[in-house]
Amino acid sequence: MPAFLGLAGWAMWVEVSRHSLGELISSSPFGAPITVATGATIVAGSYIIGAVTTPDMTRFNRSTSDVVKQTLVDIGGTTTDVGILVGGFPREASGEAELAGVRTNFRIPDVLSLGIGGGSLIAPDGSAGPRSVGYRLTEEALVFGGPTLTATDLAVAAGYAEIGDPSLVAHLDPRAALAAIAERIAETVDRMRISAAPLPVVAVGGGSVLIPDGLPGFDEVHRPGHFAVANAVGAAIAQVGGEVDQVFSGAREVMLDGARDEAVSRAERAGARTGSVRIVEVEEIPLAYLPGGATRVRVKAVGDLDLEKINA
Incomplete structure (x- = not known):
């Protein structure tokens, strides 16, 4: 939070510094005039939208290794x-x-x-x-x-x-x-x-x-x-994947284990060789706007192509 406030303050300073104080005071507001009630609604609505969307936005910061x-x-x-x-x-x-x-x-x-x-x-x-x-x-x-x-x-x-x-x-x-x-x-x-x-x-x-x-x-x-x-090389060595993207409720470990097993199973059904499948991505997004501690879980698994399954 302190870093975010610092960033917000810096952004406002950069924008305001582009104009003189006299210019800011004398310039007319942009757009059509609005009432106090409309302005309050815009501000409150922005906070509500932020509270709703923030859990989904955190998908980009899953762990420190993502840097x-x-x-x-x-x-x-x-x-x-x-x-x-x-x-x-x-x-x-x-x-x-x-x-x-x-x-x-x-x-x-x-x-x-x-x-x-x-x-x-x-x-x-x-x-x-x-x-x-x-x-x-x-x-x-x-x-x-x-x-x-x-x-x-x-x-x-x-x-x-x-x-x-x-x-x-x-x-x-x-x-x-x-x-x-x-x-x-x-x-x-x-x-x-x-x-x-x-x-x-x-x-x-x-x-x-x-x-x-x-x-x-x-x-x-x-x-x-x-x-x-590189495109041809990538197509030749591409792996087979399986993915789970669902909303779960319940104990965290049980929920994650079930999602991992399902992702592995889907990869194998898609043609991946049994034993070669590994989990490459696990994403948890708490859904604060749903009851029961609901969490959106996304798990991706990949494995090597099993040529015997293709020929079967």
């Missing part, structure tokens, strides 16, 4: 997709998500996309994207003898990658455009953080050659082996 996180940046031909890995698994979206324009409530990875990739078109002013040559990179890019200036051409000209014929882009000065790309990617990564803790960046995908070994505000940028085909 050890990584940002995964997947740069392909058309977009840069940024996600957060927690304990080796993607952080899931906490709210609704849109798939093909349809709002859903599925639990899917929390990903923020930016229209910059290896095939992004470079405008005369040096800006990149969101238009891209996509899969036609080997036909359109300058380094392949094509007529179109792409982000990949800039990476080759800067010496970030050895693709195509570097002599075809030797006349380019890519520094300003690549710096702008790195700045936009760093801004997207920063929007995904939920704390000020240091966040190492893991760059994958063929388009990750666009960024250097460091980003503005992020000193560590790692590229694992075979980073260009």
Whole structure:
């Protein structure tokens, strides 16, 4: 609580310091006038909403080990997709998500996309994207003898990658455009953080050659082996999971043991090999607005794929 009050006070000071005292006194209120009763209702309603939603918001602070996180940046031909890995698994979206324009409530990875990739078109002013040559990179890019200036051409000209014929882009000065790309990617990564803790960046995908070994505000940028085909590697070694997300009442240990057993059972029924399943995430959210000490429990279990079950 003291830290929260300090943060709130600092935020108010920063905002107020942008204006002079005379300006604040003489300026008229924003919006339409409201009555005292309406103002009191807004304040009371805000407190009520805070009391109701706070238990759900604490899902982001399950334990001190959650400060050890990584940002995964997947740069392909058309977009840069940024996600957060927690304990080796993607952080899931906490709210609704849109798939093909349809709002859903599925639990899917929390990903923020930016229209910059290896095939992004470079405008005369040096800006990149969101238009891209996509899969036609080997036909359109300058380094392949094509007529179109792409982000990949800039990476080759800067010496970030050895693709195509570097002599075809030797006349380019890519520094300003690549710096702008790195700045936009760093801004997207920063929007995904939920704390000020240091966040190492893991760059994958063929388009990750666009960024250097460091980003503005992020000193560590790692590229694992075979980073260009990380999506295919991930699909090949992906594990089978089982998940329980229910509201329980009763003794805590009994409740957790039952949820763990059910998660393991679901993973095995989904195709995981018996004996390889382990619990990777346990989340407890006390529901203060329900009677009986109700608690929302979410348990995730994963295990290796059992090929015999697939062939059976």
